[in-house]
Every structure is written in C-alpha cells, then in structure tokens.
Amino acid sequence: KAGVTQTPRYLIKTRGQQVTLSCSPISGHRSVSWYQQTPGQGLQFLFEYFSETQRNKGNFPGRFSGRQFSNSRSEMNVSTLELGDSALYLCASSGGTLEQYFGPGTRLTVT
Amino acid sequence: AQSVTQPDIHITVSEGASLELRCNYSYGATPYLFWYVQSPGQGLQLLLKYFSGDTLVQGIKGFEAEFKRSQSSFNLRKPSVHWSDAAEYFCAVGARGRDDKIIFGKGTRLHILP
Numbered sequence: 061k062a063g064v065t066q067t068p069r070y071l072i073k074t075r076g077q078q079v080t081l082s083c084s085p086i087s088g089h090r091s092v093s094w095y096q097q098t099p100g101q102g103l104q105f106l107f108e109y110f111s112e113t114q115r116n117k118g119n120f121p122g123r124f125s126g127r128q129f130s131n132s133r134s135e136m137n138v139s140t141l142e143l144g145d146s147a148l149y150l151c152a153s154s155g156g157t158l159e160q161y162f163g164p165g166t167r168l169t170v171t
Numbered sequence: 172a173q174s175v176t177q178p179d180i181h182i183t184v185s186e187g188a189s190l191e192l193r194c195n196y197s198y199g200a201t202p203y204l205f206w207y208v209q210s211p212g213q214g215l216q217l218l219l220k221y222f223s224g225d226t227l228v229q230g231i232k233g234f235e236a237e238f239k240r241s242q243s244s245f246n247l248r249k250p251s252v253h254w255s256d257a258a259e260y261f262c263a264v265g266a267r268g269r270d271d272k273i274i275f276g277k278g279t280r281l282h283i284l285p
Contacts, residue, residue, distance in 0.1 A: 159220060165213070167212070
C-alpha cells in the first residue's frame with residue numbers, strides 16, 4: 061500500500077501571499093489530520109477531516125483552513141502568510157483506528 | 172481532558188547503552204497510547220501502540236513500552252541503542268468517541284554518543 065503523500069515537499073512564499081498544500085492519504089483511510097511543527101512550539105494540531113467534514117479543530121486563526129474531497133484527499137490553505145507561518149506542515153491519515161500514518165511533510169518558508 | 176507529558180526535552184546516551192524515555196498521561200478511562208519517532212526533516216513513524224491486553228508491548232526497531240495504569244505512564248525502552256536511533260520521540264494518547272482525538276506530547280530529542 062502506498063503511504064501518505066504530500067505535495068509540494070518544499071515551498072518558499074512571501075509575506076501576504078497565500079499557499080495551498082495537498083495531502084493524499086493511504087488508500088481506504090477516511091480521516092486526514094494536519095499539524096504544524098516548529099522548533100519553538102513543537103507539534104501543533106490544526107484540524108482533522110473525516111468524510112469531507114471537519115471533525116476536530118485546533119487553536120489556529122481563521123487564516124488556516126482546509127477541506128477534504130470525496131476521494132479523501134485533503135488540502136490545507138493559509139492566507140495572508142506571516143513570517144511565523146514558516147514551519148513543517150504534516151499530514152496524517154487514519155483508517156478507523158486512532159493510529160495515524162504521517163506523510164513526509166511540506167516545508168514552508170515565508171520570507 | 173486528555174494530556175501527555177514528556178518530562179525530558181533532551182536525553183543523551185552512549186551507543187550500546189540502554190534507553191528509557193518517559194511519558195505520563197492524563198485521561199479518565201483506559202487510553203490508547205502510542206510512541207512515534209521522527210528523523211530530522213521527516214514525518215512521524217509509528218513505533219508501537221497500546222490499546223488493551225498485555226501491558227508490555229513490542230514495537231519496531233527493537234523498542235518496547237510498558238503501560239502502568241497506577242503510574243499513568245507509558246515509558247519507551249530499548250536495551251541497546253544504535254547511532255541510528257538518534258531522533259525525536261513523541262508519545263501520544265488517544266480517545267475513541269464521537270470525534271476520535273489524539274494528543275501528542277512535546278517530544279524528547281535523543282542524542283547518541285559514539
């Protein structure tokens with residue numbers, strides 16, 4: 061079975077721009093979660109989608125949004141980028157248990 | 172509410188020495204417990220999990236963990252570490268319900284001395 065894939069792997073954006081990250085879960089997995097990881101704050105939960113509905117949400121501003129498609133693929137969008145949004149963004153999929161399988165991440169740098 | 176504490180931010184051990192990484196959790200019922208490992212610049216990989224049954228669980232790469240309900244702990248152990256074990260380790264606790272939730276600890280970075 062193919063693992064979780066995330067695209068792109070690296071991204072450089074300028075303050076004020078917006079960005080969209082993509083995540084393809086393991087085949088058959090209906091839950092997709094997104095995390096932000098920074099050296100200072102560690103691993104922080106952004107949100108989780110299950111069957112195209114947001115099921116859980118972390119404590120992030122409304123500039124961070126996401127969606128899930130009928131094939132379970134998910135996208136995460138960040139609008140009006142700030143320097144502090146520079147981070148490794150991780151996506152994880154889950155298939156009916158609490159075990160999460162992570163992708164390699166997207167490294168976002170905001171300049 | 173669920174919470175996970177990893178008391179050690181950094182741990183350094185010599186290659187070949189034994190390892191124990193601590194994890195304490197707070198949860199009202201029997202939790203689902205996990206350990207993940209992250210190599211630099213990579214995603215997290217599941218090492219092992221505890222759902223129920225035998226409180227000593229074996230994982231990949233020679234790791235094991237023991238669930239101790241009385242101490243609310245789920246410590247990760249390895250009898251002899253290898254240089255390739257240098258990474259960051261995350262403990263996580265999960266709860267089944269209307270909206271399944273999993274919470275991660277802040278991680279312990281493991282350094283290996285040659």
